Amino acid sequence: MEKFLTDEALPFCKGCGHHHIAGNTEKALQSLGMNPMDVILVTDIGCHGIIDKSFKTHTVHGLHGRSVALASGISAALENPDKKVIVFIGDGGTTIGMQHLFNAAHNGFNMTVVIHNNMLYGMTGGQCSEFTPMGFKTPTLPNGADKAGYDICKLIAAVDGVTYVSRLEGIGDFSEQLAEAFSKKGFSLVEVMEICPSYGVKSNPGMKLSNVMEGAGLDVKKYADTEAVNYKSKINQSSNVLFNDDDIIETAFPSKLEKEVRLMLCGSAGEGIQGAAEMLLEAGIVSGLNGTKKGSYPVTVGVGFSASEIILSSDEILYTGSPNPDVICVTSTDGLDYARKTLTSMKGGKLFLDSSLTAPETKAEVISFPFRERGGAKNSSMYCLFYMLTATGLFPMESLMKVFSESKISKKIDAEKMFQSLREPVIANETKKIIS
């Protein structure tokens, strides 16, 4: 018969319950006819975890509380579902890393988790865990815990995705119950109740494990036993390269722009600022220019300001920040608030401002136009973009028209109507104030 344990003595105190789990695990694996090379034992940090050197299987020994997450990665990565991933973890590791158990169960990762529940942290000196039962004493709780510990079996059994959950008393031969759990595909969990003679017994003289369990309502039984939804990793069959020749933008209407131009579009979320900025960048490229674009918005993208900085240049663009824009378009109050600081520090350049807004102190030339009135709030950025290009002639209008007519926005905005209304003179009551 295959041996799973070396001949050396196990590294635990005399009488420690961890001995029984190691021995019964070997027996269970033997009864299933497994080979040590088919088993990957992942151990947590704690007394139970230093068992790895005694096992002849593959072993992985990681961090305190993280063994189930580590085993999840191994399980998800293994292409052979017949390999057996077993996790040894304590009630301490389960306390600090509880989310990993829920998560692994939820995903149905193929593994068996064996919780060594001795109701305290053995390795660090017998402190209580979240599993210490009501009334159970530990060196740090001389009067006993004043609350019940978690019933991890009930909790995990409630997770959609779990295959098998059971609790047992870790005394005598429980290899058959372990073998049942090991034979399951998908996520299985066994909570083995046991005692730590060095701290548990010392703090609770004369205690009997079965009495403690009974008092705490920790029943020996199965909490879940269903058909496995065996975990299969999601392979992305439709992985496509992220860019290719279809994305190439050809130069169609070369620009005569000689110096670098920095632009800012500022408005409100939901009013097409980012779309207009992207269109400006693309149209610049159609004009043979180099360009960069970056967006700024608060963390909640749906409300507040939305702004974009665009640089266009016939030269290579190195620095992409734009402290001093040459052209700035402001189409809403949010946008104006965002642009205020920049506007006051501008030494020249042009400000295209919606006529509903009052320009702050600025050395930029202010050009007001009722973009919101004429195009509606949603299209105000696009109206402003076309107006700005007409006024500045940065690059040929044909470039912008080309990009516009190939975009989805052209289905929503009637270009003829837009040009018409951009040409119409501004009538007095439309404009609050024009400063020049």
Add this chain to the structure above:
Amino acid sequence: MMQVKEKSKTVIMDGSKLIVESLVRSGADVFIGYPITPANLLYSYSLERFREFFAAPDEITTLQWMCGFSTTGKIPVTATSFPGYALMLESVNMAYMMELPMVIVLVQRLGPATGSATCGAQGDLSLLHGSISGGFTLPVISVSNMNDCWELSNKAMKMAVDLRTPVVLLTSKEEVMTQASFDISQLSEINLIERKQYSSNETFVPYKTEESLVPEFLKVGNAKHQVRFTASTHDQKGIIQNVAKEAIENTKRLEAKHILNLNKHLYFDYDKENGAETLLISYGITASASREAVKNLRAKGEKVSLLIPKTLLPVAPKYFEIISEYKKVVIAEENLSGQYRKILFGEFGNKNISGVNGFAEMITPAKIVDAVLFK
């Protein structure tokens, strides 16, 4: 951002796209991640592009899953920002100790704590420098422009695989989110990186090494040899030891392997101007402002050289060789107190060494010009 030449293929590009595409072509198998601004483009492109993609429930789990994948021979990748990296820290140490290759793309944003998610920064280098408990070096490779996003993603992965180590690919918000015209015709071919497996019939000793100081790899779960991984102090067999001599030697090897092999993974740009007495050093997002500053200075007839380190850690002796040729050194980086400057020259510094620093805004070329000209 390249000049339009004949036959150029200009597209609208961002750094995230280049990084993800390059990593996949380099042979990365799986992306595991938890969303965080400004790393979200990397997340969404990875969902589209990686053969395997896992949405982890948090960053500790992310790193643990990555370690699990790495023990089976796969190459995992994630992308995060400071808050996520902070949670990963203990697990990064685990990967380092177990010698598990992986690439962590760290996109810097404004701290401390949650700070401002949508504002760029270069504030995490000190943390990376001290990431591994005990004074060990975690390799950090920093991109300085779009082309680096392409080339250095591949190099970071090569370093991770060749040296069996986690590697941090350091970027910042502006570098992975800014869109720009970009000529894809000049992108180099990306070489596929494979993880070699131990193939001998002799008993496998998991942490035994030869000259390279990097142990051969064999995946967990193979049918032939027992494989052990452990994050506790261990001997060559992967068995936990307290402070036994062999085990401590094995741990010290983790630093030695990086130093020994550094020159094979050393990347930097050195734009030397003959007769210059001032060296400007810059990396990451501030490298572009520095390139522009140097261009402007030279246009005015000022002599200045520029060093852009890309392999930031381990610090290469080569950098000090270059530095020693100059009377004055100026280091530009977007954090409060000069993190790389302190790594290179210590807290105390020296009167010939000055920093240009910025916080919550990109450092301008003008500010760098002033610092270089300051007497």
